[in-house]
Amino acid sequence: MSKMHVKLTVNGKQVEGLAEPRTLLIHFLREDLKITGPHIGCETSHCGACTVDIDGKSVKSCTTFVAQVNGADITTVEGLTNDDGSLGVLQEMFREHHGLQCGFCTPGMITRAHRLLQENPNPTEEDIRFGMSGNLCRCTGYQNIVKAIAASADMLNAQKEAAE
Amino acid sequence: MNDQTLTPEERVANLKGMGSSRKRVEDVRFTQGKGNYVDDIKMDGMLFGAFVRSPYAHARVVSVNKEAAMAIPGVVAVLTAEDLAPLGLHWMPTLAGDKQMVLADGKVLFQGQEVAYVVAENRYVAADAAELVEVDYEELPVLTDPFEALKSDVVLREDLAGQTEGAHGPRKHHNHIFTWEQGDKDATEAVLGEADVVAEEMVYYHRTHPCPLETCGCVASMDKVTGKLTLYGTFQAPHAIRTVVSLISGLAEHNIRVISPDIGGGFGNKVGAYAGYVCSVVASIVTGQPVKWVENRMENLMSTAFARDYWMQGKIAATKDGKITGLWCHTTADHGGFDACADPTKFPAGFMNICTGSYDIPTAYLAVDGVYTNKAPGGVAYRCSFRVTEAAYFIERMIEVLAIKLNMDAAELRRINFIRKDQFPYQSALGWEYDSGDYHTAWDKALKAVDYEGLRAEQAQRIEDFKAGKTRKLLGIGLTHFTEIVGAGPVKNCDILGLGMFDSCEIRIHPTGSAIARLGTISQGQGHATTFAQIIASEIGLPADDITLEEGDTDTAPYGLGTYGSRSTPVAGAATAMAARKIRAKAQMIAAYLLEVHDNDVEWDVDRFSVKGAPERFKTMKEIAFAAYNQAIPGLEPGLEAVSYYDPPNMTYPFGAYICVMEIDVDTGEWDVRQFYALDDCGTRINPMIIEGQVHGGVTEALAIAMGQEIAYDEMGNMKTATLMDFFLPTAWETPNYTTDHTVTPSPHHPIGAKGVGESPNVGGVPAFSNAVHDAFRPFGLVQSHMPHDHWRIWKIANGLGMHG
Numbered sequence: 001m002s003k004m005h006v007k008l009t010v011n012g013k014q015v016e017g018l019a020e021p022r023t024l025l026i027h028f029l030r031e032d033l034k035i036t037g038p039h040i041g042c043e044t045s046h047c048g049a050c051t052v053d054i055d056g057k058s059v060k061s062c063t064t065f066v067a068q069v070n071g072a073d074i075t076t077v078e079g080l081t082n083d084d085g086s087l088g089v090l091q092e093m094f095r096e097h098h099g100l101q102c103g104f105c106t107p108g109m110i111t112r113a114h115r116l117l118q119e120n121p122n123p124t125e126e127d128i129r130f131g132m133s134g135n136l137c138r139c140t141g142y143q144n145i146v147k148a149i150a151a152s153a154d155m156l157n158a159q160k161e162a163a164e
Numbered sequence: 165m166n167d168q169t170l171t172p173e174e175r176v177a178n179l180k181g182m183g184s185s186r187k188r189v190e191d192v193r194f195t196q197g198k199g200n201y202v203d204d205i206k207m208d209g210m211l212f213g214a215f216v217r218s219p220y221a222h223a224r225v226v227s228v229n230k231e232a233a234m235a236i237p238g239v240v241a242v243l244t245a246e247d248l249a250p251l252g253l254h255w256m257p258t259l260a261g262d263k264q265m266v267l268a269d270g271k272v273l274f275q276g277q278e279v280a281y282v283v284a285e286n287r288y289v290a291a292d293a294a295e296l297v298e299v300d301y302e303e304l305p306v307l308t309d310p311f312e313a314l315k316s317d318v319v320l321r322e323d324l325a326g327q328t329e330g331a332h333g334p335r336k337h338h339n340h341i342f343t344w345e346q347g348d349k350d351a352t353e354a355v356l357g358e359a360d361v362v363a364e365e366m367v368y369y370h371r372t373h374p375c376p377l378e379t380c381g382c383v384a385s386m387d388k389v390t391g392k393l394t395l396y397g398t399f400q401a402p403h404a405i406r407t408v409v410s411l412i413s414g415l416a417e418h419n420i421r422v423i424s425p426d427i428g429g430g431f432g433n434k435v436g437a438y439a440g441y442v443c444s445v446v447a448s449i450v451t452g453q454p455v456k457w458v459e460n461r462m463e464n465l466m467s468t469a470f471a472r473d474y475w476m477q478g479k480i481a482a483t484k485d486g487k488i489t490g491l492w493c494h495t496t497a498d499h500g501g502f503d504a505c506a507d508p509t510k511f512p513a514g515f516m517n518i519c520t521g522s523y524d525i526p527t528a529y530l531a532v533d534g535v536y537t538n539k540a541p542g543g544v545a546y547r548c549s550f551r552v553t554e555a556a557y558f559i560e561r562m563i564e565v566l567a568i569k570l571n572m573d574a575a576e577l578r579r580i581n582f583i584r585k586d587q588f589p590y591q592s593a594l595g596w597e598y599d600s601g602d603y604h605t606a607w608d609k610a611l612k613a614v615d616y617e618g619l620r621a622e623q624a625q626r627i628e629d630f631k632a633g634k635t636r637k638l639l640g641i642g643l644t645h646f647t648e649i650v651g652a653g654p655v656k657n658c659d660i661l662g663l664g665m666f667d668s669c670e671i672r673i674h675p676t677g678s679a680i681a682r683l684g685t686i687s688q689g690q691g692h693a694t695t696f697a698q699i700i701a702s703e704i705g706l707p708a709d710d711i712t713l714e715e716g717d718t719d720t721a722p723y724g725l726g727t728y729g730s731r732s733t734p735v736a737g738a739a740t741a742m743a744a745r746k747i748r749a750k751a752q753m754i755a756a757y758l759l760e761v762h763d764n765d766v767e768w769d770v771d772r773f774s775v776k777g778a779p780e781r782f783k784t785m786k787e788i789a790f791a792a793y794n795q796a797i798p799g800l801e802p803g804l805e806a807v808s809y810y811d812p813p814n815m816t817y818p819f820g821a822y823i824c825v826m827e828i829d830v831d832t833g834e835w836d837v838r839q840f841y842a843l844d845d846c847g848t849r850i851n852p853m854i855i856e857g858q859v860h861g862g863v864t865e866a867l868a869i870a871m872g873q874e875i876a877y878d879e880m881g882n883m884k885t886a887t888l889m890d891f892f893l894p895t896a897w898e899t900p901n902y903t904t905d906h907t908v909t910p911s912p913h914h915p916i917g918a919k920g921v922g923e924s925p926n927v928g929g930v931p932a933f934s935n936a937v938h939d940a941f942r943p944f945g946l947v948q949s950h951m952p953h954d955h956w957r958i959w960k961i962a963n964g965l966g967m968h969g
Contacts, residue, residue: 020288027287036204037197039428041377042461046888049377077197091195095187098857102689103194104377104428110195133895136888138377138429139689141860142896 006070010035011079025061025069026050029076037077037107041136048135051108052076058115058134077107080114089159090114090152099148101139109135113149121160123153175770180709181702182916185853188694189709190687199426202381202398203458210383211240213444213457214290216280216297217467218272221308221538221881222320225268226300228280233296238289240451242297243281243443245269256412256442259435259660260512261331262341262503263323264541266439271304273320273501274540275883276466281443283455306881310475310498310535313339320501320536331503332512332534341503341534346517347594352529355490359481363569367561368950369554369930371473371498371539371875373465374546375893376688378428380468381458382441384448392419393448397441399424399716400434401726402686404663406718408437411661413445424716430688431865432544433469435506435728462886469506470539470875471546473498474516474554480562486570488581491525491593493558495532497543503534505543506728507550508658508665514550515649517594521559522603522647522819523581528593538881547865547926549650549729556646560931561948564643564938568947574939575616578645579607589912596649598817599919602845602909607645610821610843613905616641619825627943636831642824642936646928650920651734651816660725666811667735668722669743671700673804675793677786678710681743684724685736686716690858690922692732695851696740699916703744704751705771705785722807730818730920733850734911739810741915746806750792754804755783757797816911816919820844822863822928826936830967833959835871835937837900842928847910847919856904859925863902866929868894870937872954892952941965 003018010033017032029035029052041049043062050062053075080088087095090110100106109132116123116131123131128149129142137145170178180186193199218225230242245267248254255263268279280297284290307313307320319325319338328335332342356362382397393415399405402422410417427434440457447455459468474495481490497513499505507514513532520528545551563581567574582603583590590598619641626639655664668684681700685692693713701708715721724736748768755773756763759781766773774782783791791797792804825839842859849855872892876884885891910917930951937953938946944965949957962968 022288030203031206034206035197036201039201039378040203040458041379041428042888044461044887044889047377047461047893077195081196087192087195094195095191098188098853100191100194101691101857101861102377102427102429103190103199104201106194107197129896129899133897136377136893136895138375138431138865138893139861140857141862141864141902142899143860143901144857146896 004067006066008069009073011075019066021065021067023066025064025066028066029061035076035078039104039107041104046136048112049105049108051112051135053111053115058112075111077111080110089155093148093152093155097144097148097151099140099145105135105137109137109145113152117153117156121153121157125150172770179701179705179707179771181698182848182850184698184851186694186698186708186851188691190691190693201378201426201428202383202396205383205396205425207383207385207454210454210456211283211285211447211451212287212290213440213447213455214282214287214294215278215463216282216294216299218268218275218277218279220272220301220303221275222273222304222306223301224271224304225279226302229298232298233282233293236289236293236296238285239282239293240285241283241447242293243267243446248446251446253412253442253446256437258502258504260503260505260507261509264502264504266442274538275881276463276540278439278467281447283447283451306538307339308537308539308877308879308881310496310537313535313537320538339536341499341536342512344513344532347529348527349529352490352492352527355527356479356481356492359489360484361569362479362481363562363566364479365562365565365948367476367478367558367948369472369474369476369557370951371470372546372869372873373470373875373891374431374433374544375465375891376429376431376433379459379461379464380434380438380440382444383454383456384444385454386448386452388452392421393445394421394423395445396423396425398427398434400430400686400688400728402716402718403684403723404660404725405437407663408661409445422718424686427686427688430728431547432471432506432728435544436469436504438468461888465875465886465891466883467540469542469544470500471542471544472554476554476558478558478562480566482566482570486572486577486580488523488525490527491520493519493530497532497534498537498539499534499543500537500539500541502541504541506545508652508660510657511550514545516551516555518552518596518647518649519555519558520592520594521556522583522645524583524587525593530594539877545729547862548923549648549652552648553927553930556927557931560644560646560935564935565947568942574643575611578643579604582607597814598647599814599911599913600909601647601817601819602907603645603819606819606821606843606845606907609905609907610823610841614823614839614841636829638828638830638940640826640828640936640940642826642932642934642939644822644928644932644935646931647817647819648924648927649815649817650730650923651812652729652731653815654813655811663725664811665725666809667724667731667739668807668809669736669739670722670807671743671747671805673747673789675790677706677789679706680712680714681740682714682721683736683740684722685727685732688727690727690732691854695854696737698850699737699740700744703741704748730923733918733920734816734914735810735812737918738812738915739808742810743806743808746808747804750800750804751785751788753800754788754791754797758783758791813913816847816914818844818846818919818921818924820924820928822932824932824936826940828937828940828958830962833955833962835958840900841903841905842925843905843907844921844924845907845909846921846924847908847914848917849906849908850918855921858922859904860902862923862925863929864894864899866926867899867933868892870930870933870951870953872952874952
């Protein structure tokens with residue numbers, strides 16, 4: 001099958017490669033770019049383990065062709081770590097509040113939560129539960145995920161306030 | 165830091181040992197997307213495998229034509245049963261003493277069964293080729309009902325034709341697998357005959373699936389130069405897989421290295437051996453290249469390891485005052501096309517004989533009949549210990565049914581029948597010795613915490629309001645007191661394929677006072693690297709942060725039977741404590757030598773040995789570690805390490821009291837969990853944060869199972885719930901917040917008194933949710949209604965009770 005030339009920005013870096021028109025974004029990320037944070041859990045857009053951030057929106061990369069997002073700016077969980085290599089706020093709060101167990105849903109969860117907090121910096125518990133309902137977790141029962149995201153919102157708001 | 169300036173409390177805190185809510189060491193990797201799951205593994209020249217699966221539930225395979233598939237560029241091989249037969253690998257043994265087709269050998273027995281295995285250079289080509297394999301089928305009559313199957317002339321397992329003796333005794337019919345009987349049948353029937361009251365009910369625990377977020381998969385890599393096979397995979401029992409691979413492939417066990425990398429949840433789905441593993445190993449041996457196979461979600465739900473599917477006919481006898489005198493249960497167990505249950509060998513229905521639950525029931529009888537049908541094989545312990553969840557659901561429903569018959573409050577009925585604290589160790593009528601418990605204390609604490617009396621008063625008012633037309637919502641109060649049986653198990657009665665179910669830990673202390681420990685278990689999210697280090701920290705006085713935990717590599721870890729059935733803490737956790745104690749015993753001799761006193765003149769003090777009566781004279785564990793490597797100590801070998809293989813003397817019996825308060829809309833069937841209180845007693849608590857997390861997760865899986873999740877088939881054997889569109893996994897939106905609580909009744913036979921907790925919330929949660937639904941409709945005449953209680957089924961209950969006018 002003939003291949004297309006694809007150019008993307010992933011976690012701040014320009015990348016390019018060749019992909020079949022039918023190549024899914026999740027496979028391009030995981031197999032061509034070796035970015036294995038986003039996972040494959042269902043291939044039907046239900047579980048959210050493959051969630052990445054594309055041009056400021058949460059997108060499930062298991063049902064997106066890489067060709068559809070040519071030229072896009074993509075962030076995965078790997079891009080949410082601080083520049084000095086330390087855990088980003090959401091990553092740290094998920095750890096602090098035991099918001100993960102097997103870790104398989106975690107990259108999608110954190111990536112979605114990152115966007116949720118851009119969309120709504122002061123979410124209520126209900127906002128968080130609704131906003132995260134596209135991401136499934138089989139281990140935690142969500143209670144500690146909700147706590148971790150609420151704590152992240154507080155911390156990010158405090159950081160913002162301190163910077164202003 | 166000067167050790168002498170710290171108080172003993174500060175020294176204990178520095179260890180982050182048992183009882184500490186230590187943050188998980190795993191999370192630094194996982195939160196950055198740096199886990200290493202099986203599909204993350206990449207190797208040079210790696211090929212991909214994909215299955216051709218049967219669209220029919222029962223059919224003869226007339227022919228398989230590979231030609232069109234092989235013609236696609238990039239396709240390396242297409243394997244069928246014919247190709248595997250010369251190697252003797254077209255069938256494989258199951259964990260239950262049956263055998264299972266690896267690839268369809270002349271016929272298929274369930275929809276989704278593996279028919280051919282395509283090997284190609286990438287997953288897209290493999291999927292293309294699988295579409296082009298032409299299979300001719302001839303449809304056969306389909307049996308999806310186990311009761312029908314036992315009467316039908318249709319023979320499902322023609323390979324067993326004429327065999328009247330199965331792996332677990334006589335077979336009564338060509339679709340019958342086994343009968344398993346426990347307890348005293350005659351005495352129980354006599355009690356039932358004489359009882360004041362007998363309640364009888366069919367309790368069905370529907371078929372469901374563990375559905376971990378990561379599906380099953382493997383990478384097989386045969387090194388033709390060294391003759392060594394490395395098999396990475398989502399294995400909950402890597403050592404057992406190594407032994408199985410050796411036995412069925414003929415490769416010597418030392419030439420097989422099995423590695424379980426990070427596992428994205430297991431819940432029992434990843435215990436068994438699957439066709440994908442066998443085919444990938446064969447493909448790698450044949451091609452000399454690594455071969456990866458990872459099932460997709462549909463394949464996961466259709467073909468690998470379902471759970472439950474137990475039809476439990478029950479009779480419970482009592483005096484008119486509510487004292488239970490006998491319990492009778494006959495279970496019809498739907499095992500699907502092959503008996504691939506993952507139970508200890510001598511327990512073909514697992515620990516279903518824990519079905520007397522938390523109650524002092526003097527006489528009991530249980531019989532289980534296993535049956536073949538045209539459904540997927542499995543029958544694994546989905547977040548439970550070998551059918552304990554079926555047993556707990558059965559008894560907790562029967563108690564409710566009896567309460568209705570007696571017109572008694574179900575909380576009080578439980579209370580008057582609990583095994584009393586002074587009866588432990590307690591011999592149950594079905595053969596178990598419960599190690600410890602204090603059920604009354606837990607029950608009273610739970611009822612008080614939710615204001616049980618207040619809830620009943622509110623419910624009574626609600627019923628009045630409902631009858632007066634003021635509301636269309638009912639209130640259900642779901643009660644459960646469950647007793648688990650976990651930690652399989654004593655080698656004398658627990659083995660899988662002849663492998664005793666002990667477990668193991670090896671600890672090496674490094675010269676500078678840090679350590680590595682390796683275990684025979686494998687974490688799938690339970691946080692072993694965090695908690696087992698805490699056990700060692702408390703036992704030998706080195707900080708948990710200085711202890712690395714490794715599991716899952718059979719070349720380096722000591723032999724163990726893996727992680728399922730809440731066995732890691734009861735068995736490997738005990739091995740960890742015992743190995744640590746061996747180290748401490750040697751450390752005591754080293755310390756005495758260094759302090760120039762007799763061995764018995766030093767005593768253990770948190771992180772050091774000090775001279776009795778002179779606590780200022782001591783050697784810390786760190787100092788002792790260094791001495792073990794740099795001093796010639798008379799009579800002692802250098803070094804400081806130990807290994808322990810722990811054969812538990814008994815199972816452990818965690819218990820708990822769960823209460824669910826649910827609002828139900830009778831017109832829409834919608835439910836809302838208003839409150840869920842979970843009290844768990846898992847004995848000694850190693851890490852409260854992780855226990856709480858396990859409870860949250862387990863109750864959520866119970867919510868899913870009770871309120872909507874099922875593996876359903878139509879009468880043609882078509883699977884109706886093969887995607888996450890149809891198979892219910894709760895989101896954050898429908899999942900409630902939980903209140904957790906605990907009592908602590910240590911296990912008397914476990915070195916640290918721990919009992920295990922991972923599965924309790926699933927075992928206790930399912931009856932709590934289901935009982936809440938039943939309780940809401942009890943005043944209107946409902947006695948029993950089968951799970952899952954999805955909106956439609958709840959609506960049907962209300963409709964059947966004439967509540968829609």
